Amino acid sequence: xxxAPRLDIRQSQSLVxxxxxxxxxxxxALSNLEIEGFIAEEVERNPLLEASAAEDSDAPDREPxxxxxxxxxxxxxxxxxxxxxxxxxxxxxxxxxxxxQDSVADGGSGMDGALSMTGASAGGAAGEDGPDLDAFADxxxxxxxxxLAQAGPAIPHDDAFIAAHLIDQIDxxxxxxxxxxxxxxxxxxxxxxxxxxxxxxxxxxPTGVGARDLSECLALQAKEADRYxxxxxxxxxxxxxxxxxxxxxxxxxxxxxxxxxxxxxxxLRGYDPKPGCxxxxxxxxxxxxxxxxxxxxxxxxxEINATTLPRVLVNxxxxxxxxxxxxxxxxKAWLSDCLASANWLVKALDQRQRTIIKVATEIVKQxxxxxxxxxxxLRPLTLRQVADAIEMHESTVSRVTSNKYVxxxxxxxxxxxxxxxxxxxxDGGEAVSAQAVKSAIRALxxxxxxxxxxxxxLVELLNGKGFDIARRTVAKYREALGIGSSVQRRxxxxxxxxx
Numbered sequence: 001x002x003x004a005p006r007l008d009i010r011q012s013q014s015l016v017x018x019x020x021x022x023x024x025x026x027x028x029a030l031s032n033l034e035i036e037g038f039i040a041e042e043v044e045r046n047p048l049l050e051a052s053a054a055e056d057s058d059a060p061d062r063e064p065x066x067x068x069x070x071x072x073x074x075x076x077x078x079x080x081x082x083x084x085x086x087x088x089x090x091x092x093x094x095x096x097x098x099x100x101q102d103s104v105a106d107g108g109s110g111m112d113g114a115l116s117m118t119g120a121s122a123g124g125a126a127g128e129d130g131p132d133l134d135a136f137a138d139x140x141x142x143x144x145x146x147x148l149a150q151a152g153p154a155i156p157h158d159d160a161f162i163a164a165h166l167i168d169q170i171d172x173x174x175x176x177x178x179x180x181x182x183x184x185x186x187x188x189x190x191x192x193x194x195x196x197x198x199x200x201x202x203x204x205x206p207t208g209v210g211a212r213d214l215s216e217c218l219a220l221q222a223k224e225a226d227r228y229x230x231x232x233x234x235x236x237x238x239x240x241x242x243x244x245x246x247x248x249x250x251x252x253x254x255x256x257x258x259x260x261x262x263x264x265x266x267x268l269r270g271y272d273p274k275p276g277c278x279x280x281x282x283x284x285x286x287x288x289x290x291x292x293x294x295x296x297x298x299x300x301x302x303e304i305n306a307t308t309l310p311r312v313l314v315n316x317x318x319x320x321x322x323x324x325x326x327x328x329x330x331x332k333a334w335l336s337d338c339l340a341s342a343n344w345l346v347k348a349l350d351q352r353q354r355t356i357i358k359v360a361t362e363i364v365k366q367x368x369x370x371x372x373x374x375x376x377x378l379r380p381l382t383l384r385q386v387a388d389a390i391e392m393h394e395s396t397v398s399r400v401t402s403n404k405y406v407x408x409x410x411x412x413x414x415x416x417x418x419x420x421x422x423x424x425x426x427d428g429g430e431a432v433s434a435q436a437v438k439s440a441i442r443a444l445x446x447x448x449x450x451x452x453x454x455x456x457x458l459v460e461l462l463n464g465k466g467f468d469i470a471r472r473t474v475a476k477y478r479e480a481l482g483i484g485s486s487v488q489r490r491x492x493x494x495x496x497x498x499x
Contacts, residue, residue, distance in 0.1 A: 020341070024348040028355060028399035032290045032308035035349070039310055048319050048342045051310040143172065143209070143279035150204045155197060162187060162197045166210070174209040174276025175217070206275035214273055215239060221271040231256055235264050242268075245491040289407035291360050291415075293371065300371070302360050304353055305407075312349055314342045359400040360415070362390050367418050371408055376440065378433040380422030423469055437467055438477045445483055452493065454486040 030038065043049045147167045155163040165187060169178045180198065184191040202210040207224045211217035218236050222228040231254040235242065241250050242265070251261050272278075292303045319339055327335070363386060369377035383401070387394040401415035420433035444453060444461055453461070455474050462469050478485075484492070 020344045020348075024344075024351070025399070027348055027352045028396065029402045031288075031403040031405075032305055033288055034403070035352075036308055036310060039312060039345075039349075042341075042345055043312075046338050046342055046345075048315050048338045049345065050313040050315050052313060141279060143170065143174065143276045144168065146279050147201065147204055147209065151201070154200055154204070159193065159197050162189060162194055163201060166194070166198055166201055170210060170276065172276055173274040174206065174211070176210050176212050206272070206278060208272060208275040217273060217275065218268060218271050221275075222267070225267075227267055231260070232264055232267070235268070243491075245494050247494070287405055287412060289412055290404045291356070291406040293360070293364055293406055293408040295371070295409065300364050300368070302357060302364060304356065309353075312346050314339070314346060355396065356400050356404070358390055359386060359392075359397055360406065362386050363401075363415065363418050365389075370418070371410065374410065374439075376436050378418070378420060378435045380433045381419050383419060423467055423473075434477070437462070437469060437473075438481055440465060440467065441474065441477055442481055442483070445478075445489075448489075450493075452486045452490045 027035065027038070039051055043051050144167055147170070148164065151160070151163045151167065162183075165183060166176065169183070170176050176198070180194050181191055184194045187194070198210055202208075202220055204210070208217040208220045211220055215236050218239075219228060219233070222232050222236065234254045235250060238250060238253060241253075247261060251257065254261065254264070256264070288308055289305055290308070292301075292305060294301045294303075319335070322335055323332070363381075364371065366381050366386065366389070367379060369379065383394050383397045387397045390397075401419070404415045406413055406415060417435070420435045423434060423437050440462060441458060444458060455471050455478070458474050458478075459469060459471050462474065475485075483489075
């Protein structure tokens with residue numbers, strides 16, 4: 001073997017991700033509201049970019065994002081990006097080390113039949129006349145502010161810092177979750193002084209605030225209602241027995257008859273176990289849909305929510321003005337980079353928009369029965385099924401369906417909602433989705449009446465409906481729905497009868 005230096009020519013294939021391609025991939029996973037923030041940052045950074053409202057007219061010297069509604073081109077061409085020259089498509093699995101040859105596969109057939117596509121344009125389903133979801137946000141005073149306002153005239157000036165610290169430790173439900181001894185040691189004051197300030201805070205509105213547990217919270221409300229007698233005190237001290245439905249033992253401990261016990265339970269039901277929740281600490285966050293699905297005479301219309309997507313324009317007149325002056329080499333390179341970045345962003349946003357439309361179109365096609373008849377007709381569906389149908393990679397479908405919400409006649413749903421596992425049919429027919437089974441379980445329990453249905457009974461009834469499901473699966477779905485076991489429901493029914 002020769003040790004002399006030499007030159008070799010070797011041919012290899014590798015995947016190179018440019019920063020712009022990485023940016024385009026990330027755009028797929030962002031929601032419309034996140035895209036709006038991203039565009040705002042890019043407009044601030046790039047002087048050649050401008051963002052305008054969807055209803056603004058296009059200037060002759062600017063390039064807007066093309067309108068999908070006007071083009072009416074095939075869905076496969078939109079996602080494959082055939083109109084963007086040699087620009088790479090977004091349908092690449094970058095989690096693997098091998099190069100994915102998707103450029104040809106992504107040119108699959110588009111949606112046929114009654115499904116029609118519409119893209120982002122002015123006057124969409126949630127246009128100017130649509131409801132303002134932010135108007136429903138909770139703008140009430142926070143619990144801490146409400147308590148501090150009451151502490152001003154009620155707490156001595158020397159104890160104001162103790163009150164402020166205690167109020168800061170009260171959670172959103174109205175409970176004090178920190179030990180008074182820890183607070184006293186932290187502030188360097190006697191424990192009795194902290195207890196005295198807490199006792200004053202517990203007289204504030206809402207009644208029950210500042211309690212350290214549920215028993216103390218209910219006791220404060222019973223005292224406010226002048227119902228805290230020895231019998232009520234024993235009942236509140238033994239809430240665990242009440243939760244287990246041991247009414248006979250409670251009546252003996254409280255020394256009351258059936259009528260008095262029923263009256264005491266009725267009184268407890270009127271109290272608020274979480275008094276602080278009536279005051280909002282954080283404003284309610286409304287969910288803005290990214291897509292609209294509507295039934296038309298021609299089929300299904302799928303439209304991107306244009307109200308949350310500003311139109312990105314490339315200001316070429318400004319570019320011409322800047323490039324016409326005297327510039328050094330660095331300035332010219334910077335201006336060229338700005339123009340290339342602006343053009344890329346316009347194309348990337350356009351391609352993202354078209355990719356979302358194609359994936360949503362296939363989801364509507366696969367789950368058409370749900371949009372027509374409801375959750376009971378939701379079919380089992382996986383990301384791979386959609387990816388194979390539209391001849392894209394599974395990772396692309398996963399990115400598209402992340403953080404995206406669709407609004408339809410049946411409500412607002414996340415795109416991930418339509419992907420559910422399959423439950424085999426008991427009669428050998430077509431499998432059903434897990435969501436459909438959950439809906440059936442909820443319907444059976446809601447109509448169970450006086451006879452509480454056990455999980456074994458639910459299995460028999462579901463098998464009668466054609467669902468081949470095991471008991472452990474029924475229990476798992478029931479718990480996921482937040483429904484208690486048959487023992488818990490029977491106990492709750494007993495307490496309702498007693499109250």
